[in-house]
Amino acid sequence: MTASTGPDALEAIADGIREKCLDRPFGEIRFWKFAVVRPGDQLYRLVSVHAEGERLDLVFVHDSRKGLPGVISVWQPEGLVVDGAGALGLRGAARLRLDENEATREGDRYRIKTPRGEGDFAAEDSPALTLGR
């Protein structure tokens, strides 16, 4: 665990998300460039954030408030960015997971594992996590 992702830094990111992003709608979930869900097809809202060790758990529900909550887990998150509309970005992360989709940073690339297979891509300047409109 680096200094930038120690317990205090992790809790600071969690606090930032709680302050600026809870209950804001998002229709995109991207792990680097990978769109985990079809952009703009559904709408979700973050309802809580939990920091555990070096991992953040972002709990969300569908905009309809029906169904079960989902959890996006982020290991070693860095660099929270929030725009005026409440869209959330994390500039860096070691690993992310949602359901059966996982992405891991490997040097200047990221590797994804999905039910359809796995492979790696150049990360370039893409943020590790985007929850966008």
Add this chain to the structure above:
Amino acid sequence: MKSLSWIVGALVALAATSAAADELKLPKKLEGKAVVLAPADADYARAQVDGAVKPAGQGGISQALVVRLTADVPVYRMWNGPDKKDARGFTNRIGQWWGYDAPKGKVEQYRVDFEICNGWNDLTWVATCTLKAGSVVAIGPGQSVSAETCGDPTGKESYPANSRDWQVWVAQAWARGAELVCPPEDQDYPADPKNIKKRLTAKKAEKAEKTGK
């Protein structure tokens, strides 16, 4: 001098093409059934168009017109069917992306025409709903989708932008039951992948299962 005038001419043509591409017009299919709203219109914001328009490679639509329907319009959506639910317990029957052209032809072509990655939607069933007069929605040509966006490591699955087949974005469709009127789920049909206009028969389904096609 001759080569310079050629270059200037090419640049002028390019600029004109770009300007024309930016000026969306109401598709013929919706003429007489919808009116285009200007951004200053009080109802424009109902479309929530910022959720629909995306940059190149990222899906969605490349540009949007906001329209108010003046007549009821049938809209269509392909989905995964009643037996497939996500981890939240939802089927994908209702979402924000729809089309006003009835699905036809092969499912593989439909996937290309509407830039839908394999991981996002199986495209095995067809739902037909009615978008009621008075609804305000965004419409526009589909945006390209890159292999990185689809998450295809082979780089083979990507989709070009499509200016011909427009999509309809019904913001928060699940909360607009009076505007997006859908019949009971048993009115939908499993689509024949070779001709999605037709219902998949039990015989064809059995054959597909045996052959894996």
